[in-house]
Amino acid sequence: xxxxxxxxxxxxxxxxxxxxxxxxxxxxxxxxxxxxxxxxxxxxxxxxxxxxxxxxxxxxxxxxxxxxxxxxxxxxxxxxxxxxxxxxxxxxxxxxxxxxxxxxxxxxxxxxxxxxxxxxxxxxxxxxxxxxxxxxxxxxxxxxxxxxxxxxxxxxxxxxxxxxxxxxxxxxxxxxxxxxxxxxxxxxxxxxxxxxxxxxxxxxxxxxxxxxxxxxxxxxxxxxxxxxxxxxxxxxxxxxxxxxxxxxxxxxxxxxxxxxxxxxxxxxxxxxxxxxxxxxxxxxxxxxxxxxxxxxxxxxxxxxxxxxxxxxxxxxxxxxxxxxxxxxxxxxxxxxxxxxxxxxxxxxxxxxxxxxxxxxxxxxxxxxxxxxxxxxxxxxxxxxxxxxxxxxxxxxxxxxxxxxxxxxxxxxxxxxxxxxxxxxxxxxxxxxxxxxxxxxxxxxxxxxxxxxxxxxxxxxxxxxxxxxxxxxxxxxxxxxxxxxxxxxxxxxxxxxxxxxxxxxxxxxxxxx
Amino acid sequence: xxxxxxxxxxxxxxxxxxxxxxxxxxxxxxxxxxxxxxxxxxxxxxxxxxxxxxxxxxxxxxxxxxxxxxxxxxxxxxxxxxxxxxxxxxxxxxxxxxxxxxxxxxxxxxxxxxxxxxxxxxxxxxxxxxxxxxxxxxxxxxxx
Numbered sequence: 001x002x003x004x005x006x007x008x009x010x011x012x013x014x015x016x017x018x019x020x021x022x023x024x025x026x027x028x029x030x031x032x033x034x035x036x037x038x039x040x041x042x043x044x045x046x047x048x049x050x051x052x053x054x055x056x057x058x059x060x061x062x063x064x065x066x067x068x069x070x071x072x073x074x075x076x077x078x079x080x081x082x083x084x085x086x087x088x089x090x091x092x093x094x095x096x097x098x099x100x101x102x103x104x105x106x107x108x109x110x111x112x113x114x115x116x117x118x119x120x121x122x123x124x125x126x127x128x129x130x131x132x133x134x135x136x137x138x139x140x141x142x143x144x145x146x147x148x149x150x151x152x153x154x155x156x157x158x159x160x161x162x163x164x165x166x167x168x169x170x171x172x173x174x175x176x177x178x179x180x181x182x183x184x185x186x187x188x189x190x191x192x193x194x195x196x197x198x199x200x201x202x203x204x205x206x207x208x209x210x211x212x213x214x215x216x217x218x219x220x221x222x223x224x225x226x227x228x229x230x231x232x233x234x235x236x237x238x239x240x241x242x243x244x245x246x247x248x249x250x251x252x253x254x255x256x257x258x259x260x261x262x263x264x265x266x267x268x269x270x271x272x273x274x275x276x277x278x279x280x281x282x283x284x285x286x287x288x289x290x291x292x293x294x295x296x297x298x299x300x301x302x303x304x305x306x307x308x309x310x311x312x313x314x315x316x317x318x319x320x321x322x323x324x325x326x327x328x329x330x331x332x333x334x335x336x337x338x339x340x341x342x343x344x345x346x347x348x349x350x351x352x353x354x355x356x357x358x359x360x361x362x363x364x365x366x367x368x369x370x371x372x373x374x375x376x377x378x379x380x381x382x383x384x385x386x387x388x389x390x391x392x393x394x395x396x397x398x399x400x401x402x403x404x405x406x407x408x409x410x411x412x413x414x415x416x417x418x419x420x421x422x423x424x425x426x427x428x429x430x431x432x433x434x435x436x437x438x439x440x441x442x443x444x445x446x447x448x449x450x451x452x453x454x455x456x457x458x459x460x461x462x463x464x465x466x467x468x469x470x471x472x473x474x475x476x477x478x479x480x481x482x483x484x485x486x487x488x489x490x491x492x493x494x495x496x497x498x499x500x501x502x503x504x505x506x507x508x509x510x511x512x
Numbered sequence: 513x514x515x516x517x518x519x520x521x522x523x524x525x526x527x528x529x530x531x532x533x534x535x536x537x538x539x540x541x542x543x544x545x546x547x548x549x550x551x552x553x554x555x556x557x558x559x560x561x562x563x564x565x566x567x568x569x570x571x572x573x574x575x576x577x578x579x580x581x582x583x584x585x586x587x588x589x590x591x592x593x594x595x596x597x598x599x600x601x602x603x604x605x606x607x608x609x610x611x612x613x614x615x616x617x618x619x620x621x622x623x624x625x626x627x628x629x630x631x632x633x634x635x636x637x638x639x640x641x642x643x644x645x646x647x648x649x650x651x652x653x654x655x656x
Contacts, residue, residue, distance in 0.1 A: 090555055095612075099574070099603030101567045102555030109564055166569035259558060329564035427561035 031229070031457055036465040046472040054299055058475045059309045065319050065482040066144035069151050072489055073496065077146035077343050084340040091512045092337070101330045103341045110326040110342065112258050113424030114349050116417035117214045118315030120410070121392035123357040128383055128390050130307025131297035131367070131376050132283070133290025135358040137308025142350025145318030146343040151485050154339030154492045155179060156324030157332065170328020172321035172481045173435040179488045191480050192435065195321065198476040199432035202322070206314065206470035207425020208451060209458025211418035214392050216459040218411040221393060232459030236452040238419070243426050244448045258420045261413040262353070269356035272402045276363045283362045296375025297383060310471065313478070315354055316346035320474055321481035325428045336495045361398045426451050515543035518619040520610050520640065522549060523582045526625030530655040531586070534623040535595055544596040546617060547586055548610050549578055553603035575601055607643040615649045622652045
């Protein structure tokens with residue numbers, strides 16, 4: 001039904017375009033309207049608040065899980081932090097295994113899937129609605145999320161499928177099936193199927209449409225306004241060339257440029273912070289005060305908290321299960337070592353990069369303060385910004401106030417981040433798809449083509465419905481994944497105890 | 513223990529010349545040869561998710577290809593010349609790996625061919641021979 005509507009919408013738009021170019025913009029409107037009405041019920045369900053409050057149950061779900069894992073593994077994210085770094089440095093890697101995927105590579109690949117628009121645009125949305133206080137809750141959620149990630153990635157490696165030709169498939173769908181069977185629990189297969197469905201939706205939403213949408217906003221910000229579907233078609237063609245055509249060269253270029261862009265982004269943020277070093281104290285003051293009072297934002301403290309938690313989860317994907325798919329490829333004798341390595345992701349992604357974005361927005365004074373009360377001025381639930389921008393535009397304006405040329409760099413960064421995130425998510429979605437429909441060339445191509453079509457839809461639709469649907473789909477993955485993690489966490493505990501004992505006794509040796 | 517010479521080999525004409533010199537020296541001194549073939553590999557490079565998934569398979573293929581196409585024929589032709597030889601295939605940074613192996617195996621000398629790249633290439637990427645000359649733990653013969 002939904003598909004028929006879409007086809008009808010797209011072909012109607014196509015006819016309009018043929019008859020008069022002036023109607024080109026109406027394709028965007030049609031797509032946007034259809035999209036919002038098709039996904040509204042799903043979004044409403046996922047974000048429904050606890051009765052009588054404005055607190056969405058899904059946010060509590062994620063934070064409670066991160067807290068449970070943090071306590072269950074007695075603050076593993078802090079205890080194992082140093083060991084995680086030595087693992088990434090390769091201190092424990094056997095030189096004879098050189099040529100296999102290293103811990104560093106698995107971490108870098110998983111990060112390139114998560115570091116992206118969430119860190120640039122998502123944070124701006126959070127701070128723009130929830131005020132500086134959202135940053136505090138975002139950092140807290142990032143630190144707790146490290147434990148969730150540790151749990152899911154350990155399981156991802158432990159229960160992956162290894163095929164005769166040496167390739168591997170792993171992720172929540174595999175640990176839900178095999179782990180549940182091992183513990184004699186029912187429903188593993190059902191959860192795995194449910195997870196796969198949500199993972200496909202998440203891949204099409206947050207991993208695709210949100211990226212295309214924000215990339216379009218960046219491009220049109222520089223080239224002037226033009227219909228979103230044009231950006232969509234161009235992006236879709238490039239993505240198609242890489243994932244269907246196997247054009248490795250494009251992926252290779254982005255792989256090299258994306259880390260460089262990440263370093264440059266953080267570097268620029270640090271320079272801005274250093275230049276405004278005298279204001280860092282004030283900014284943190286705003287963050288702490290805002291965290292507990294809201295400083296006038298819609299919903300007060302709870303509003304700041306919801307925004308912070310939501311953006312952290314959307315940005316680092318802890319508990320969502322996507323990273324478990326990326327980490328499964330590492331050939332390690334100890335699954336738990338992947339858990340250790342992966343717990344660095346929410347730290348780098350949220351605690352470092354997202355915080356940089358938030359600090360730059362706050363320090364450069366993008367958010368309007370009412371001089372009389374010291375509170376932020378709001379209008380329609382959002383804080384009034386100096387330039388009137390929101391989302392990625394707000395981040396761009398913040399950096400521009402320090403470096404006038406930065407919006408161009410940021411635009412390229414956003415486009416590349418969007419692209420690399422799409423490539424990563426097309427893989428996650430594909431893994432879920434092949435879990436449901438079986439591995440094979442035809443089924444794979446079908447998914448990849450659908451993926452490319454959604455690039456166009458994402459670029460054409462408005463930010464509002466796209467961001468809602470993206471969040472909803474990704475959080476739906478977390479509902480299933482975390483249910484599984486609760487059931488399987490004793491297995492991780494056993495692995496952890498055994499590994500730590502052997503590390504202590506010197507059985508696990510350092511090679512460097 | 514017999515004297516052991518290490519020869520860096522990658523199938524290039526330069527490494528062919530290095531082998532030739534090493535063979536002459538080995539015959540004179542009754543030494544055995546250890547051919548070292550290093551596949552350039554950095555654990556810090558970036559891979560796409562598909563590449564991660566296929567890495568183990570590719571590694572096996574690469575090792576097999578190096579063994580069959582390069583190393584085995586070399587060892588065979590050397591033994592027909594009457595020189596005792598063996599081979600190691602490794603992944604890693606080329607000159608560092610060769611230096612490590614020389615140390616571990618207690619080799620007496622390393623032979624390496626000089627490829628004669630342009631000055632510009634050398635300036636940017638350095639060369640295996642030059643960096644071995646810097647870091648080799650044992651005497652190193654660079655064959656032009």
